[in-house]
Amino acid sequence: MNFKNYCQRSLPGLLKQYGLIKNRPPQNSVAKLAYRRKEETGSLIISCKRTEYNHYSNQKYNHLDEVVLASKGWNHSKSKGDYFIVNPNPTPPNDEKVSLNDVDINHNIRNCLFDQNIHQLTSFQNEVFNTILQGKHSLVAAETGCGKTLAYLLPIIHKLMGTKTNALNTPKALVIVPSRELAQQIGIITQVLTEAVGLKSQVIVGGRTKKMMLNPEFSDVDILIATPGAIGKLSTVGVYKLNNVEMAVFDEADTLIDDSFIERLTGIVKRLSQSQIILVSATLPTSLPAILEPYSDRLVKLTSPLLHKPLNHITQKFLKVGRSTKPQQLLQIVKNKSDQLLVFTNRNETCHWLSYFLKENGLVCSRVNGNMNYADRIEQWHNFKSERSRILVTTDICSRGLDMINVKHLINYDFPLYVADYLHRVGRTGRFGTRGFVTNFVAGEKEVKVVQRIELAIRKNEPLPNVDGNVTRIVQKKILRKMREDELM
Numbered sequence: 001m002n003f004k005n006y007c008q009r010s011l012p013g014l015l016k017q018y019g020l021i022k023n024r025p026p027q028n029s030v031a032k033l034a035y036r037r038k039e040e041t042g043s044l045i046i047s048c049k050r051t052e053y054n055h056y057s058n059q060k061y062n063h064l065d066e067v068v069l070a071s072k073g074w075n076h077s078k079s080k081g082d083y084f085i086v087n088p089n090p091t092p093p094n095d096e097k098v099s100l101n102d103v104d105i106n107h108n109i110r111n112c113l114f115d116q117n118i119h120q121l122t123s124f125q126n127e128v129f130n131t132i133l134q135g136k137h138s139l140v141a142a143e144t145g146c147g148k149t150l151a152y153l154l155p156i157i158h159k160l161m162g163t164k165t166n167a168l169n170t171p172k173a174l175v176i177v178p179s180r181e182l183a184q185q186i187g188i189i190t191q192v193l194t195e196a197v198g199l200k201s202q203v204i205v206g207g208r209t210k211k212m213m214l215n216p217e218f219s220d221v222d223i224l225i226a227t228p229g230a231i232g233k234l235s236t237v238g239v240y241k242l243n244n245v246e247m248a249v250f251d252e253a254d255t256l257i258d259d260s261f262i263e264r265l266t267g268i269v270k271r272l273s274q275s276q277i278i279l280v281s282a283t284l285p286t287s288l289p290a291i292l293e294p295y296s297d298r299l300v301k302l303t304s305p306l307l308h309k310p311l312n313h314i315t316q317k318f319l320k321v322g323r324s325t326k327p328q329q330l331l332q333i334v335k336n337k338s339d340q341l342l343v344f345t346n347r348n349e350t351c352h353w354l355s356y357f358l359k360e361n362g363l364v365c366s367r368v369n370g371n372m373n374y375a376d377r378i379e380q381w382h383n384f385k386s387e388r389s390r391i392l393v394t395t396d397i398c399s400r401g402l403d404m405i406n407v408k409h410l411i412n413y414d415f416p417l418y419v420a421d422y423l424h425r426v427g428r429t430g431r432f433g434t435r436g437f438v439t440n441f442v443a444g445e446k447e448v449k450v451v452q453r454i455e456l457a458i459r460k461n462e463p464l465p466n467v468d469g470n471v472t473r474i475v476q477k478k479i480l481r482k483m484r485e486d487e488l489m
Contacts, residue, residue: 089312112196125151141284142304144427171224180205207374228264242271253279308463314430346414399424415447
């Protein structure tokens with residue numbers, strides 16, 4: 001060894017020996033992780049197949065740190081079989097509870113809630129209750145499964161007591177929802193509450209509007225729950241009158257103001273100029289359509305601390321798979337489970353095929369997607385809700401608002417391509433803080449990109465960025481951008 005090399009190798013050691021420099025962490029990214037693991041301990045939040053990527057509760061990153069992801073190399077063909085698991089956070093934020101005895105609400109409503117074993121509201125529910133009670137236009141945005149429906153129904157019912165309508169088919173409150181299944185679900189909750197105080201509620205959905213127009217029925221209705229298409233048609237021909245609506249709720253607002261719904265919504269909003277507007281969603285809309293712009297400056301924004309954050313009380317496994325192996329991997333999971341399972345696909349055609357595949361392998365399975373007629377959808381949905389079938393294969397039509405308290409395991413057979421869809425889907429399990437498990441199959445390049453955003457947010461304990469529920473507009477922008485690029489080529 002020559003003198004120069006000897007000095008280069010020996011000098012750092014001598015400096016360390018005399019305390020003139022400290023041990024420096026290695027510069028390689030993976031080696032940095034292993035080094036940091038020696039320095040830090042805490043609860044295991046992300047456990048990985050490659051343990052050097054594990055993440056602990058007290059690991060912090062500053063803006064200069066490179067956050068190395070377990071999913072970083074998942075676009076490589078050799079990454080198949082890799083995985084990471086997000087464990088429940090052992091110390092979720094404590095939400096103060098408010099006793100119903102301390103809430104200024106009619107005693108009959110309070111007693112009805114007691115009968116349903118509900119004795120408290122969360123501080124967020126109480127804030128929503130008071131804001132709506134004051135008659136303010138409101139934008140309510142909070143994570144899935146936190147009780148938003150109850151939060152807006154209670155003040156509406158309380159305000160309507162003593163102001164019962166005399167005109168038939170002329171509601172005082174209107175709740176608009178994007179799907180028939182969600183309308184029926186909210187209708188059941190509303191009926192329980194309204195019957196306790198002598199009010200009337202109704203549900204109208206698409207599928208029989210032509211019959212209702214030809215042979216309309218007229219009755220007392222205080223609260224009307226409806227889908228946009230149904231109420232749009234029936235109010236246009238005068239079967240229902242909206243001129244007395246005092247409060248109008250747009251539940252799953254991020255979906256309703258999506259470009260695919262906005263044309264139907266515009267005609268309805270024009271008839272509600274005298275109404276208190278309440279927008280409710282699990283994601284915060286990035287913008288409002290022109291028809292709602294007059295309300296934008298007057299909207300009171302009510303957001304929960306966990307908005308846009310991945311649910312921290314459920315377990316999630318992200319598994320890199322090959323497209324051709326997904327059916328067999330799904331079959332292996334469902335055959336080893338006895339609980340109810342919810343399986344999401346991205347396309348109606350995949351939903352149909354997958355349900356037939358499971359049935360051919362001896363499994364009792366229901367399916368719900370947008371290509372089915374209403375009667376079949378409702379029958380399949382009720383089979384699953386009543387536990388006559390253990391598995392429901394569906395699309396994002398069942399990802400919004402539906403309460404599936406018995407679903408303990410959810411499988412994203414096709415991983416969603418948009419963060420908003422991911423948040424809505426995983427919210428179908430772990431309802432009201434209960435434990436749940438999500439298995440995510442990750443196959444394509446676009447899916448990997450979304451997973452990397454989610455993993456980064458979990459590691460940094462931050463909300464997911466740029467959550468936009470207007471998926472139709474996003475897709476249209478991508479198509480237009482691609483067309484412009486093609487024209488320039």
